Amino acid sequence: xxxxxxxxxxxxxxxxxxxxxxxxxxxxxxxxxxxxxxxxxxxxxxxxxxxxxxxxxxxxxxxxxxxxxxxxxxxxxxxxxxxxxxxxxxxxxxxxxxxxxxxxxxxxxxxxxxxxxxxxxxxxxxxxxxxxxxxxxxxxxxxxxxxxxxxxxxxxxxxxxxxxxxxxxxxxxxxxxxxxxxxxxxxxxxxxxxxxxxxxxxxxxxxxxxxxxxxxxxxxxxxxxxxxxxxxxxxxxxxxxxxxxxxxxxxxxxxxxxxxxxxxxxxxxxxxxxxxxxxxxxxxxxxxxxxxxxxxxxxxxxxx
Amino acid sequence: xxxxxxxxxxxxxxxxxxxxxxxxxxxxxxxxxxxxxxxxxxxxxxxxxxxxxxxxxxxxxxxxxxxxxxxxxxxxxxxxxxxxxxxxxxxxxxxxxxxxxxxxxxxxxxxxxxxxxxxxxxxxxxxxxxxxxxxxxxxxxxxxxxxxxxxxxxxxxxxxxxxxxxxxxxxxxxxxxxxxxxxxxxxxxxxxxxxxxxxxxxxxxxxxxxxxxxxxxxxxxxxxxxxxxxxxxxxxxxxxxxxxxxxxxxxxxxxxxxxxxxxxxxxxxxxxxxxxxxxxxxxxxxxxxxxxxxxxx
Numbered sequence: 001x002x003x004x005x006x007x008x009x010x011x012x013x014x015x016x017x018x019x020x021x022x023x024x025x026x027x028x029x030x031x032x033x034x035x036x037x038x039x040x041x042x043x044x045x046x047x048x049x050x051x052x053x054x055x056x057x058x059x060x061x062x063x064x065x066x067x068x069x070x071x072x073x074x075x076x077x078x079x080x081x082x083x084x085x086x087x088x089x090x091x092x093x094x095x096x097x098x099x100x101x102x103x104x105x106x107x108x109x110x111x112x113x114x115x116x117x118x119x120x121x122x123x124x125x126x127x128x129x130x131x132x133x134x135x136x137x138x139x140x141x142x143x144x145x146x147x148x149x150x151x152x153x154x155x156x157x158x159x160x161x162x163x164x165x166x167x168x169x170x171x172x173x174x175x176x177x178x179x180x181x182x183x184x185x186x187x188x189x190x191x192x193x194x195x196x197x198x199x200x201x202x203x204x205x206x207x208x209x210x211x212x213x214x215x216x217x218x219x220x221x222x223x224x225x226x227x228x229x230x231x232x233x234x235x236x237x238x239x240x241x242x243x244x245x246x247x248x249x250x251x252x253x254x255x256x257x258x259x260x261x262x263x264x265x266x267x268x269x270x271x272x273x274x275x276x277x278x279x280x281x282x283x284x285x286x287x288x289x290x291x292x293x294x295x296x297x298x299x300x301x302x303x304x
Numbered sequence: 305x306x307x308x309x310x311x312x313x314x315x316x317x318x319x320x321x322x323x324x325x326x327x328x329x330x331x332x333x334x335x336x337x338x339x340x341x342x343x344x345x346x347x348x349x350x351x352x353x354x355x356x357x358x359x360x361x362x363x364x365x366x367x368x369x370x371x372x373x374x375x376x377x378x379x380x381x382x383x384x385x386x387x388x389x390x391x392x393x394x395x396x397x398x399x400x401x402x403x404x405x406x407x408x409x410x411x412x413x414x415x416x417x418x419x420x421x422x423x424x425x426x427x428x429x430x431x432x433x434x435x436x437x438x439x440x441x442x443x444x445x446x447x448x449x450x451x452x453x454x455x456x457x458x459x460x461x462x463x464x465x466x467x468x469x470x471x472x473x474x475x476x477x478x479x480x481x482x483x484x485x486x487x488x489x490x491x492x493x494x495x496x497x498x499x500x501x502x503x504x505x506x507x508x509x510x511x512x513x514x515x516x517x518x519x520x521x522x523x524x525x526x527x528x529x530x531x532x533x534x535x536x537x538x539x540x541x542x543x544x545x546x547x548x549x550x551x552x553x554x555x556x557x558x559x560x561x562x563x564x565x566x567x568x569x570x571x572x573x574x575x576x577x578x579x580x581x582x583x584x585x586x587x588x589x590x591x592x593x594x595x596x597x598x599x600x601x
Contacts, residue, residue: 051409055599076411087406089314091321096314103310104410148406 004029004156004188005050010059012045019045021211023059027188027204029155034199035192036286037208038296043192044084045211047158051081064155077105080154082145082162090134094125094144097133098151105152119147123177139170146174150181156188157181164194175201196286205286207293215293219286226292227284229265231257234278244268244275307412308420315424319391328390332495333383333436337443340375348374355556360548369448369539374560376440377535378504380463381528384433385502388470389494391428392478395421399482418595422475422588429467437463450538458534465580466527472587473524479594502528507561520566523583526576533562533573 005027012020020042027033035043048054050061052072061068063075088097095116102112120126123143128136133144142162149157157178163171175198181187193199199219206216215222233241234254241248246268247258259265262281269276290296320326348371356362398404407417437460444451451459481487499505502524508516519525540562544553557563564571571579 053405053408073411076409079409081406081409083402083405085402087402089318089403091318092314096317100310100314101406101410103307104407104412106307108306108310152410 001028001030003027004064005033005190006060006062007046007050008060008062010046010049010061011057012042012049012054013057018211020049023208023211023213025206025213025216027156027190029188030182030186031203032182032189032191032201034202034205035190035208036196036199036205036290037192038294041208042211043208044160046208047081047160047190047192050075051079051158052076077152078155079158080149080152080156081158082142082149082160084160084164086133086141086145088133088141088144088148091132093130093132094136095129097144098148101148102151107151115151115153119150122150122180123147139166139173142166142170142174146177153185154187156190158190160192161194162191163198171195171198196290200286207290209294209296215289220283222286222289222293223283224261227288229259229262229284230282231259231265231268231276232280232282233257233276236275240275244272308416308423311407311412311417311420312424312427315394315420316428318394319424319428322394330432330435332386332390333379333433334439336379336382337375337436337440340379341443345371345375352556355559356548356552360546362543362546362548365448366450366539366542366546367448369444369450369542370536372444372447373451373535373539374532376437376444377528377532378499379440380433380437380459380535381466381502381504381524381531382499383436384429384463384466384527385470385473385498385524386495387432387436388425388429388467389474389478389491391432392421392425392471392474393487393491394424395475396478396481396487397484400484400487414598415592415595418475418591422471422591425474426467426471429471430464433463433467434460444535448539450542451535452538455534455537459531462527462530462534465577465584466531468584469523469527469580469587472584472591475591476587476594479591498524501525503561504528507559508564509559509561516565517567520564523579525561526564526571526579529561529564529571530573530576530580532560536560536562 003026007026008024010020010023011018023042023046035046037043045054049056050063050068052068052075056068064078066074068075089100092100098116098119099112102108102115107115116129120129123146125140125143125147128140128144133141136144146162159178163174166174178189182189191198191202199205202219204216204218205222207214207222215226217225232251232254233256236255238250238255241255241257244257249256257268259268265281269279349367352367352370398407404417408414441451441456441459477490481490501519501522503519508519508525511519536557540553540557543556544550554563564576
């Protein structure tokens, strides 16, 4: 897989505020890439620079083999962006919105109609075409935002916190569509999100803190490095758990033991087979990774 | 080109779909007409009678034609600019609500977007101001019609030219705005102030010498004078044919700003067209340059 996005020593400051500092990473074609960080970590600044909305102070960005400094138009043709807040025209109908945005990419007449039909089928908004965007529910509007981002057949779909504020069912539907697109069109998805369970589905994660990369890797690598494993042990007395000399917590019908890694868990099981008759081993969650990497707990975009 | 047309269509749809923006723009000339006719009509009429020698008795219709001409010229001169500002608010609103980001992430050049805002504002302004001009002509027709076909054609030409001017001026000023608060502030200043500095609310001839000299540098004053010249020409000619001496008619023309003076020298009608046309060209050029030189932050 080739690197479709290459960012090399990117820096950007706003006055004294260093929004992005010496950022370097790559995104492989077709992968789901997640950018994690609290508000102000530099995620949106990086995205805005990649889309040509902001200038950079230093560094190099190559997207789809085109240099951002010399070939921005080519890059823009291959990008689709779902912004944090919907930026469609509330007063216009869904059809008018998509028609005007399609025109920006040279899609007119039958070509536009064909693409509109494809997207309406994919995102199930056939019945919304004549409705004003301002009168749509949050979930409906998000589907139209995604349709707008996909109108130009982008190679890279940038999703800036796409599911914030949406109900679980709508989030699930949106992720179903995005997964389908990745599978059928080999689309690269660049995601920023506050939902750790969404980030955990990514192929590669970069955690930003204070404009710098605090950690990066696959979810497994991050969990192995920055989190620990848990063994949930059922049908056992607390006295026997204490004998294992592990940190534990009592939950409703079991005990949850913390172990540094899977090897240590295996070692325990082999050493005490009589105790491990009903158990399960789980990896730490992305919340634990984020907490251990940044020292901050992220809940719904705010730091706890 | 098709992209520019699509964006013009989008901008105009947004303007005419936004009831608030559209009605504010449309209602301005209407309210001005009602206010002028209700409160200022009699004052204008009395001042005309006061300016005439006692020996001359003019039919009421001529005075009504004169008053009507003055009213509609004031309304149209102001409306072409205020309506343009109102229509061009869309450009600022796009920045304020972030829609502009959705347009600029596409490969379309910002100069094309700038052209689409300009043309859409111009068309919206023309639609409203030409409709207002029609309404004004009906008003004059009902009160005292002395305008010739050429007067009407020139009056409409003046409205078109002033709409070009208003659109260009609003494009240059709105280029620097990016919030709703700034839109409101500039809208208020323009609505309240432009009518005075262009000589629509009060003739420039009634201002002090120093102020008259300063205002002579503003191109909008020549636009007002053109509209006034063409809306009053017929009524003034009728006065003269009814026996009012040419000197008195001339002094009325001076007092109503049909004649404008630049440091003592009278500015001819063709020169006024040149000044207004030139100003439009300079403002549009500045707008294009500003967009071309605009850098990302």
